[in-house]
Amino acid sequence: MIKKFIHQFASPKTYLFQVNKFYNYIFYISISIYVLSITWGLLFVPEDFVQGNSFRIIYLHVPASFLSQSLYAAMAIASVTYLIWRVKLAAYLIIAIAPIGAMVTFIALSSGSIWGIPTWGTWWQWDARITSTLILFIMYLGLISLHGSFSNYEKADKLLSWLVIVGFVNIPIIKKSVDWWSTLHQSASITLTNKPSIDPSMLYPLIGSTIGFFGLIICLVIISSKVQIIKRESTKSWIKDYV
Amino acid sequence: MNPIRKKRLYSILLVFLFSVSGISLILYSLNSNLDYFFTPTELKNVDIPSEKRIKIGGMVLEDSVQRYKSEISFIITDYENSINVVFEGIVPDLFKEGSGVVALGFIKNEIFYAQEVLAKHDENYMPPNLNLENDN
C-alpha cells in the first residue's frame, strides 16, 4: 500500500493536484506565524545583555541559515531518489529547489555580515563557518548555471544529481565548523543534546520565526516545482486540463 | 530492491565516500591553518617568526585594560596562558573586560602589536535583568 501511495504521489500529475489543495493553508498559516514571531522578536523581547538590540537580527539570520542547509539536504535526498528509482518528480524538485536555496543562503550571508558590523566590528572574515557557507552559496549558483547550460534535460538532471551528492559533504562541515576549528562565529545556541543557551523569552519567537520561514520556503518550492513540471511535461495531455 | 537499483545505490555510496575521503584528507592536511586564531596556549607551542601577521583570540583579562590617549593595552588570556596586547585605534562596542576578543597583528618581544581588534561573543543570549539575578 505504501508503495502504491509513493508511486502515485511521485507522478507529477498527482503531485500537482494534491499540492494545490494544501498550498493556501500552508501559505497563510506560515506567513502569520512568521510575521507575528518577527514582530514579537524585534519589538517585544528584551534586549540582550551583551549585544543589546543588534541581537534581534537573530530572528532573521538563524531561520535563513538553517534553511540554507536543509534545502541542500532536501536536494540530496531528491538526487538519491532520482538516481536510484528514476523518479522524474525528484529531478524536477532538485532544479526547483536550487534557486531558492541560493536566495536563502544569500539572506543568511548578508544578514550575518550586517550583524557582524555592530557586534564583531567587521562585516567579513574568512573563518571556517563563514567561508563554508559562502562555498554553499557558490555551489547553489554553480548547480543552477550548469543545469541551464544543457539543452538535454535528462543529461542535465543526471549530472546535477551526482554533483549534489558530491557536494553534500559541505553540509556537515558547515554544521561542525564552529566545533572543529576556532572561529569568530559563535557556536550553536540550540542543539539537540544540550539545553538551549538562549533565554526562553528569546527562544520562543526564534522557534516561531524558524517554523514560519520554513513554511514560506516550502510554498516557494511548491510554486517553483509547479513551473518546472508545466515546463517539462508540456506535451502531456493532462497538463492542458490542469492549466 | 532490484539488482539494477541496488547497483545504483552502491555507486552513489561509493561516489559519496570518495568525496568524503578526499575532503577529509584536504581538511586534515590543512588542519590548523583553518583555525581562525591562535589561543595564547597554542602560541606557546608553535614557533611563529617575529613580525609575521597572525590572529590571536581569547578573553580580555579583567582589570587589564589600560588606555593612554588613543592607545589601549590589555591582556588576552585563555585562563592558562596570556599575552600582552597593544593597540592603537577604536575597539568595537562589544569589547569589554571578561569578554571574547580576536586581534590581528604581530608579536615582537613577547608583546602582541594589534592592527585590528574584533569582538567575539558567545552563544549565550539573555535579558539584562536576568543576568543580574544570576550574578547575585
Added chain:
Amino acid sequence: MFDFAFKSIEEAIYMNGHGIYVWIVVTIVIVCLISAFGHYKIKLRELKKKFNESD
C-alpha cells in the same frame, strides 16, 4: 517578554543605534521573499498563457 521593549516608536526605530542594521536586514528579507514569490507567480502566469494561446 510580552511588554513593548521600547519607550516610544522613535526609540524602537533607532534601537540605540542598532536600528539601522536590524531594519536593513528586515528589508533584505522582505525584498527577497516578495521578489521570489513574484518571480514564480509571473512565470506561472506566462506558462499558462502560452498554453491557452496554443489551443
